[in-house]
Amino acid sequence: MTFNPELSVNQKIELPFKSSVDLYLKREDLIHPIISGNKYRKLKYNIAFAEKNNHDTLLTFGGAFSNHIAATAEAGRVFGFKTIGVIRGEELQDKILDNPTLKFAKSCGMTFKFISREQFRLKSTQSIFEKLKNEFGDFCLIPEGGTNDLAIKGCKEILTKQDLSFDYICSSVGTGGTVAGLINCSKPSQQVLGFSALKGDFLKEDISKFAKQDNWQLITDYHFGGYAKINDQLILFINSFKKQTGINLDPIYTGKMLYGIFDLIQNGFFKPNAKILAVHTGGLQGIEGMNKRLKQKQKQLIL
Structure with a gap:
């Protein structure tokens, strides 16, 4: 299996509720089945x-x-x-x-x-x-x-010229490298939102070490209890998203980010008629391990 960054297309997501904003998902998960996103x-x-x-x-x-x-x-x-x-x-x-x-x-x-x-x-x-x-x-x-300087260099290549038209760029955050790369290659007029998968505000300091602009914000309300913590509400969202779009979401990062984006849209966080680009950072290999844990607890599995 070869790597093909050109497969990382922006796919429009039809929202299951009324809104003036447009949401697109950058399909970085399609680059490679394991070394993806x-x-x-x-x-x-x-x-x-x-x-x-x-x-x-x-x-x-x-x-x-x-x-x-x-x-x-x-x-x-x-x-x-x-x-x-x-x-x-x-x-x-x-x-x-x-x-x-x-x-x-x-x-x-x-x-x-x-x-x-x-x-x-x-x-x-x-x-x-x-x-x-x-x-x-x-x-x-x-x-x-x-995450290091070489990783930031690579993550700066996620955005292309066609992405300059978006008002918001969204990414999940684990160690801060991906969102720092996005910040450094975004336009100053674009707002970069990092959705923390971990509990706490300490990631702000980690991102600041690499970020060269101040057009960003760390969203810390959608970690679902901390790293690798999930609940029935998140599983329901991930499975509903899969049924609606055919797109798999991992429960650690991208699933939490998109749950947060949907919630923020419905609560008027984004300006009217905004164009939002969310980055799918891959990580789908983690679904199997999470389902193993869910099965042991007799919980709903991730589709």
Whole structure:
């Protein structure tokens, strides 16, 4: 399967309620089945850097259901790199085959190192970097979620000239890299809205490290309790959206963002006759893992 960024078309979404605004979805999920959406954009220049500097190994960090872990493992397989995933949670090391994301990453050849949540919080420190160097030797480090200067460069390519006509650009936010890239390539007159998938306002600081304009706002009302937290209301929305449009939404990022956009439209947040562009950041591999959890709780599954 090849990468095809040209498949990322803007698809108009027919709203199930009356409104003067127009909503379009940028289908970044169509670029590739696994390395899709913002993961393709973030990894593009990181992989080019690794190749240029003769690295043969990529090392990165992530949780058990991380889209970034799956995408990095697949990128390693496709481009011929060894891959190492430093995974949050020591208790997971004997449950790889029970976890769809880790099982897939392992099938791509990824090596895992499971560390405690306390150690994982030190992922950006020199001490853990040195420990990993001693254990694994030389590697090209890619941060959790893939966010660094090279990732921002890739995410700046999400918007094209045809997108300059939109009044609002919307994206989900996990580590802040994607929305920072969108901010940096948007027009000053455009408003960029980041919908946080995590609880709290700390992402403002992370975005500010990379954002070069101030035409943005972080929306923190639609995290549904925090990262990877969902409820029946969100599942109903995702399934209704799929029935209406034929488009799959992941429950961690894009599903929450679009739920928020629909709610804000109905509550008059956007100016009349506004044109809104929402970015589908992919991450559909996470649906299987979420459905496994939902099935255990005897909850409605994601279609």
